[in-house]
Amino acid sequence: MQQNIEVYAGVKALEIIHDEGLRPERVKIMAGAAGGPKWLVLGSLDRVIFGSFFAGRTAPLFLLGSSIGAWRFAALARTDGMMALDLLEEAYLRQSYGPRPSPGEVTAEGWRVLDRYLGGRAAAEILNHSFLRLNIMADRSRLLTSSDSKVLLLPALGLAALCNAAGRSSMGYFFERTLFFDSRDMPPFIDMHGFTLHRIPLTGENLRDAVMASGSIPLAMSGVSDIAGAPEGIYRDGGMLDYHLDISYGIAESLVLYPHFHHRIVPGWFDKTLPWRRASEANMANVVMVCPSREFIASLPYGKIPDRKDFKLFRGRDGERVRYWEKVVEMGRILGEEFMEIAESGKIKERVRALK
Numbered sequence: 001m002q003q004n005i006e007v008y009a010g011v012k013a014l015e016i017i018h019d020e021g022l023r024p025e026r027v028k029i030m031a032g033a034a035g036g037p038k039w040l041v042l043g044s045l046d047r048v049i050f051g052s053f054f055a056g057r058t059a060p061l062f063l064l065g066s067s068i069g070a071w072r073f074a075a076l077a078r079t080d081g082m083m084a085l086d087l088l089e090e091a092y093l094r095q096s097y098g099p100r101p102s103p104g105e106v107t108a109e110g111w112r113v114l115d116r117y118l119g120g121r122a123a124a125e126i127l128n129h130s131f132l133r134l135n136i137m138a139d140r141s142r143l144l145t146s147s148d149s150k151v152l153l154l155p156a157l158g159l160a161a162l163c164n165a166a167g168r169s170s171m172g173y174f175f176e177r178t179l180f181f182d183s184r185d186m187p188p189f190i191d192m193h194g195f196t197l198h199r200i201p202l203t204g205e206n207l208r209d210a211v212m213a214s215g216s217i218p219l220a221m222s223g224v225s226d227i228a229g230a231p232e233g234i235y236r237d238g239g240m241l242d243y244h245l246d247i248s249y250g251i252a253e254s255l256v257l258y259p260h261f262h263h264r265i266v267p268g269w270f271d272k273t274l275p276w277r278r279a280s281e282a283n284m285a286n287v288v289m290v291c292p293s294r295e296f297i298a299s300l301p302y303g304k305i306p307d308r309k310d311f312k313l314f315r316g317r318d319g320e321r322v323r324y325w326e327k328v329v330e331m332g333r334i335l336g337e338e339f340m341e342i343a344e345s346g347k348i349k350e351r352v353r354a355l356k
Helices: 011-020 036-053 068-076 081-093 103-117 122-126 150-166 168-173 207-214 294-299 309-313 318-331 333-345
Strands: 005-009 027-032 061-066 132-141 175-181 197-201 234-237 255-259 287-292 352-354
Touching: 005 011, 005 333, 011 255, 011 287, 011 352, 027 068, 036 068, 036 081, 036 255, 036 318, 036 333, 061 068, 068 081, 068 103, 068 132, 068 207, 081 103, 081 318, 103 207, 122 207, 132 207, 150 168, 168 175, 175 207, 207 234, 309 318, 318 333
Parallel strands: 005 352, 027 061, 027 255, 061 132, 175 197, 255 287
Antiparallel strands: 005 287, 132 175, 132 234
16 A cells, blocks of 8 residues: 655654654644745645644644745644635646746746735734744845846856855855744744854734745845845845755754655755755754655656746646646645544554654
8 A cells, every 4th residue: 555655753753753653742843845836745734734733732833934834834824824825825826927037027926926825914813823933034145145136146146056065054155044033932943053043023014025035036036125123135035045944943852843845855955956965963853754755756747746847847838737736736635634644543653764
């Protein structure tokens, strides 16, 4: 019988799950990666985790998202998170672009998607949620990356990629981490290390800009500037530094639950092509990662999860792309069902594997 999800755990998390299974009260943090359209396969996992697994929760649950991870969590942190996620999913599916979209066109479409599910009282609902605490990762541009001019930004990013290949710490010359956090409860990861960190409390005035900045891909989109409460500058996709959130989470006995679309955690944007660049074992010690199995992915149309290349692959054929993405969303429902079954039955003790 095909197993549709795989569960991986860091050293400490593996010990906890083998001892007691996966209990919702053990989870203190939810992590959400960057990855563009890949998130579409996770819709069912998000719905059962927030709608069933955490049903009745009162203790604070810290949501930490980068790029589309922040977009997902902003939807789920609304009063009716399931409805907001439906709105995000529908608006995201229906994106449409010309043959060679400019950064301005892509940015305008991004605002259209965001406005669809984060309009009205969204900021007030999120900042007053009874137990969810939204935290958003974005990156403040430094020096050479501080312009939206392609003539300047393209070579700057090329230089950043070369420097990153030599050492991940060199990315600090190009970007600074920015954590927009819900200040009602200080997040455990408030002191994450590795790069210069700006800590900005979320407010009704900056929440939408922070979400938009977190997903603003350099070159493809315009950066976001003049964010209320944040240092002056241009803010871009949080995935540049924290693609899959290889950070110090700041917990010892609790767990980080991480619905992911891949079995590998890639630290930064430019690490995607560097197979030797891996997440820190210490950072991943308390992480429980749930992802689609290789067999499930092979069963999808085109044998893959949606990605940004689909916009080019289906250029001029938006209807075909939307049908493909909708099929992935539909097939992904089994992931949520299987997660709940192994979590509630305790079978997760046998299914979990060490996160390498």
